[in-house]
Amino acid sequence: xxxxxxxxxxxxxxxxxxxxxxxxxxxxxxxxxxxxxxxxxxxxxxxxxxxxxxxxxxxxxxxxxxxxxxxxxxxxxxxxxxxxxxxxxxxxxxxxxxxxxxxxxxxxxxxxxxx
Amino acid sequence: xxxxxxxxxxxxxxxxxxxxxxxxxxxxxxxxxxxxxxxxxxxxxxxxxxxxxxxxxxxxxxxxxxxxxxxxxxxxxxxxxxxxxxxxxxxxxxxxxxxxxxxxxxxxx
Numbered sequence: 001x002x003x004x005x006x007x008x009x010x011x012x013x014x015x016x017x018x019x020x021x022x023x024x025x026x027x028x029x030x031x032x033x034x035x036x037x038x039x040x041x042x043x044x045x046x047x048x049x050x051x052x053x054x055x056x057x058x059x060x061x062x063x064x065x066x067x068x069x070x071x072x073x074x075x076x077x078x079x080x081x082x083x084x085x086x087x088x089x090x091x092x093x094x095x096x097x098x099x100x101x102x103x104x105x106x107x108x109x110x111x112x113x114x115x
Numbered sequence: 116x117x118x119x120x121x122x123x124x125x126x127x128x129x130x131x132x133x134x135x136x137x138x139x140x141x142x143x144x145x146x147x148x149x150x151x152x153x154x155x156x157x158x159x160x161x162x163x164x165x166x167x168x169x170x171x172x173x174x175x176x177x178x179x180x181x182x183x184x185x186x187x188x189x190x191x192x193x194x195x196x197x198x199x200x201x202x203x204x205x206x207x208x209x210x211x212x213x214x215x216x217x218x219x220x221x222x223x224x
Contacts, residue, residue: 035213037161045153045161045204047213059212062116100208101166102151108160 002026002104004096009109016086020109022079022096030054030074033099036081038092039108046092049081050099064090086113117141119207121216126224127195135219136187137205143186149208150188152181155218156201164203165190195223 008020022034036048049070050059058070069082079096093108118140127133137150144150152165165171165181168188178194188205200223205216 037215044202044218045155045206045215047206047215050213061212095160100149100151101170101172102153102163102206103172105160105162 002098004098004104004106006094006096006106006109009094009111011112011114012086013115014087014113016113017082017084018086018111020081020083020094020111022081022106024077024079024096024098027098027104029072029077034070034072034079035097035099036070036079037095037097037105038090038111039095040089040092043092048094051079053099083111086111088113116212117207117209117214119205119214119216121203121205121219123217124220124222126222127192127199129195129197129223131195132191132193133195133221134184135190135192135203135205135221136184137189137207137216138187139207141209144183144188144207146183148188150181150183151206152179152188152190153204153206154199154201155204161204192221197223199223 003025005023012018033052035050051070067085071080091113095108096106098104120138153161155161164175169181180191182189203219
């Protein structure tokens with residue numbers, strides 16, 4: 001069965017960095033693009049980034065462009081999100097999700113940016 | 116990036132029908148924007164109900180359907196059940212990325 005498990009969340013100071021991971025199983029990872037989506041406490045969903053199945057194309061929300069980098073290691077079935085220059089408004093639950101038809105989501109990993 | 120609009124809240128009676136809509140600041144929502152609909156209940160990850168306007172997953176209850184109506188994407192719930200009370204989000208796919216709507220809080224009352 002398809003499974004996505006995020007990890008790497010935690011508490012970080014403003015201006016700091018954090019790297020999130022998403023371990024994928026149950027499907028042929030290198031055939032699918034992957035998304036990161038976040039949700040600030042009590043707020044709606046916000047799309048963050050997408051990477052094509054082969055890593056050759058990447059897209060970012062304006063709010064994270066230049067600060068976040070999405071990547072993948074198809075040999076390890078792992079998706080990553082490197083987050084730099086973190087701000088308080090990056091505080092959120094970060095989900096990884098499989099591309100359209102969006103048939104699988106992880107349970108999320110919480111990132112808290114606070115001094 | 117574009118702005119995607121949804122009704123902030125709607126109420127439906129048990130057994131009733133309600134339509135949620137999803138509009139785009141760039142103009143009419145068309146097939147090329149691949150509208151999707153997600154349901155989220157408190158404390159849970161989102162669950163995809165509809166993709167590419169009207170396609171459903173095996174877990175999507177038959178009472179949910181998707182369409183394009185009046186230049187917007189629409190999610191129709193026919194025969195609402197108490198367990199359908201949740202937040203519903205639409206998602207549109209643009210050339211430079213994806214954008215979620217702000218969500219519709221659906222109350223079944």
